[in-house]
Amino acid sequence: MPFVQDEAVEKNDSIHVLFIAAEADPYVKIGGLGDVAGSLPLALHRLYNADIFQQKLDIRLVLPYYGVIQQQDLTVKKVCSFSVQTNKDPVQAEVYETTKEGLIIYFVSGDPIPPGDPVYNQNFSADADKFIFFSLACLELPKVLGWRVDILHVHDWHTAIAVHQLKMIKKRDSFYKKSRSIITLHNLPFMGNGSEQALVKYKIKPSTDPTLPDWAQYLPLPMGFAAADQIVAVSPAYAQEILTPEFSCNLHDFFESNQKKLSGILNGLDTILWNPSTDSFIHQTYDRNSLGKKRLNKSEIQKEMGLVENPETPLIVLISRMDTQKGIDIAIEALKLTKNLPWQAILLGSGDIKLEQLCQSLEDQLPDKVRARVSFDPKLSHRMYAGGDMLLMPSRYEPCGLTQMIAMRYGCIPVARATGGLKDSIIDNEKSLERTGFLFETADPQAFAKSLTTALVCFDKNSEWIEIQQRAMQTDFSWAHSAVKYSRLYNRLVIKQ
Numbered sequence: 176m177p178f179v180q181d182e183a184v185e186k187n188d189s190i191h192v193l194f195i196a197a198e199a200d201p202y203v204k205i206g207g208l209g210d211v212a213g214s215l216p217l218a219l220h221r222l223y224n225a226d227i228f229q230q231k232l233d234i235r236l237v238l239p240y241y242g243v244i245q246q247q248d249l250t251v252k253k254v255c256s257f258s259v260q261t262n263k264d265p266v267q268a269e270v271y272e273t274t275k276e277g278l279i280i281y282f283v284s285g286d287p288i289p290p291g292d293p294v295y296n297q298n299f300s301a302d303a304d305k306f307i308f309f310s311l312a313c314l315e316l317p318k319v320l321g322w323r324v325d326i327l328h329v330h331d332w333h334t335a336i337a338v339h340q341l342k343m344i345k346k347r348d349s350f351y352k353k354s355r356s357i358i359t360l361h362n363l364p365f366m367g368n369g370s371e372q373a374l375v376k377y378k379i380k381p382s383t384d385p386t387l388p389d390w391a392q393y394l395p396l397p398m399g400f401a402a403a404d405q406i407v408a409v410s411p412a413y414a415q416e417i418l419t420p421e422f423s424c425n426l427h428d429f430f431e432s433n434q435k436k437l438s439g440i441l442n443g444l445d446t447i448l449w450n451p452s453t454d455s456f457i458h459q460t461y462d463r464n465s466l467g468k469k470r471l472n473k474s475e476i477q478k479e480m481g482l483v484e485n486p487e488t489p490l491i492v493l494i495s496r497m498d499t500q501k502g503i504d505i506a507i508e509a510l511k512l513t514k515n516l517p518w519q520a521i522l523l524g525s526g527d528i529k530l531e532q533l534c535q536s537l538e539d540q541l542p543d544k545v546r547a548r549v550s551f552d553p554k555l556s557h558r559m560y561a562g563g564d565m566l567l568m569p570s571r572y573e574p575c576g577l578t579q580m581i582a583m584r585y586g587c588i589p590v591a592r593a594t595g596g597l598k599d600s601i602i603d604n605e606k607s608l609e610r611t612g613f614l615f616e617t618a619d620p621q622a623f624a625k626s627l628t629t630a631l632v633c634f635d636k637n638s639e640w641i642e643i644q645q646r647a648m649q650t651d652f653s654w655a656h657s658a659v660k661y662s663r664l665y666n667r668l669v670i671k672q
């Protein structure tokens with residue numbers, strides 16, 4: 176029998192948050208979304224356990240039960256099965272449960288999530304079928320479990336339909352009458368194109384929100400935005416940027432009309448994994464008071480890469496998905512523009528073949544200065560953060576960005592575009608002695624080269640550089656900050672009932 180809960184959260188009762196995402200570390204991680212959905216629920220769960228708040232929080236994470244998760248050696252138990260309605264035969268869903276530090280994690284399986292398939296398909300309509308099925312199963316699950324949902328918290332287009340459907344059903348479904356919703360926005364250009372067939376199959380009606388442009392009314396991500404009680408971008412600056420035509424993917428008028436429910440919360444960083452004083456992947460551990468030891472990591476990586484071992488030559492690193500968003504082409508051009516300055520560079524990442532080739536050809540053109548490693552190599556990235564002096568991050572847009580935070584924690588100073596989360600996490604203020612990095616405004620090689628040159632000049636002023644490194648390393652990017660902000664938002668939404 177489905178459980179019906181009419182009452183709002185009782186005083187002293189915990190707030191129930193159903194947190195659903197397409198990926199979450201350590202179970203499945205393809206990109207930054209996986210970092211966030213892996214860390215944030217756990218950070219919130221820990222906060223609750225630490226008893227900081229009077230209001231309690233019962234947060235549960237739901238993920239698709241991909242083949243890559245099924246192959247892992249996890250202790251899981253089957254909790255329930257039910258069916259998801261379609262315009263033909265219902266589709267069966269089975270749900271499994273595991274726990275991590277007491278946090279409950281559910282895995283949803285069913286035919287639309289074939290274990291042999293990759294997490295993300297090249298085939299958009301197969302992904303739409305998978306994620307819309309998953310989103311609807313996530314709405315069914317709490318009813319079967321008899322677990323009230325105060326807040327439904329979803330991420331990006333993959334789970335946006337859950338929020339849209341919640342709004343559609345809450346008028347007539349007493350279980351969800353008081354539930355509120357949040358959609359966190361990690362990447363706006365991915366809206367769920369190719370979903371029409373799946374939307375029809377699962378009987379999802381278009382959005383009727385008058386502030387949404389026509390083209391967006393039957394597209395998962397905008398449908399989620401329109402239905403959500405709150406839209407949270409992954410940095411305050413990105414929440415502002417999407418109000419402008421340059422960053423909004425044509426939704427600026429919509430965001431403008433919905434500004435009241437739009438905010439930004441900067442992501443945190445896993446400060447246990449990314450810690451130069453305990454990192455087992457690096458040659459020599461160090462902290463901000465023993466920066467001399469960082470030099471040993473530098474000479475080690477110079478040796479590993481076959482570059483001249485010289486502590487005085489600034490070592491620039493680029494660690495990135497090879498994607499137009501990340502401005503790899505801008506970085507390559509800026510490096511060419513500054514090729515007469517004394518620097519060495521190591522470029523690491525994989526993705527777009529053209530960008531991979533650009534990196535490779537820079538090594539061919541400047542064999543004494545550049546090494547390109549076209550691969551996804553997390554262990555090498557640790558050694559590069561530890562050995563590098565500067566990190567290049569010329570993103571065209573960057574909702575939050577993680578690499579700059581990791582680099583700063585390792586005293587590897589970012590030279591980055593002043594956009595989104597980069598703007599919110601890096602301080603470029605020469606005068607007030609607060610500088611933790613170097614920012615440039617326009618996404619072009621000249622502007623980047625100028626900023627890089629300023630950084631290179633500063634590198635030569637040894638004591639000034641060390642101060643920048645120490646400040647960067649001291650910046651607190653731990654998840655607790657973001658978790659507190661999200662928990663306040665949960666509280667506000669629930670109290671507003």
Ligand code: GLC
Pocket residue numbers: 206207208211360361362409442573574575576577596
């Ligand atoms: C996306 C964004 C990136 C952000 C990440 C996690 O990958 O491009 O900027 O850090 O999501 O929110």
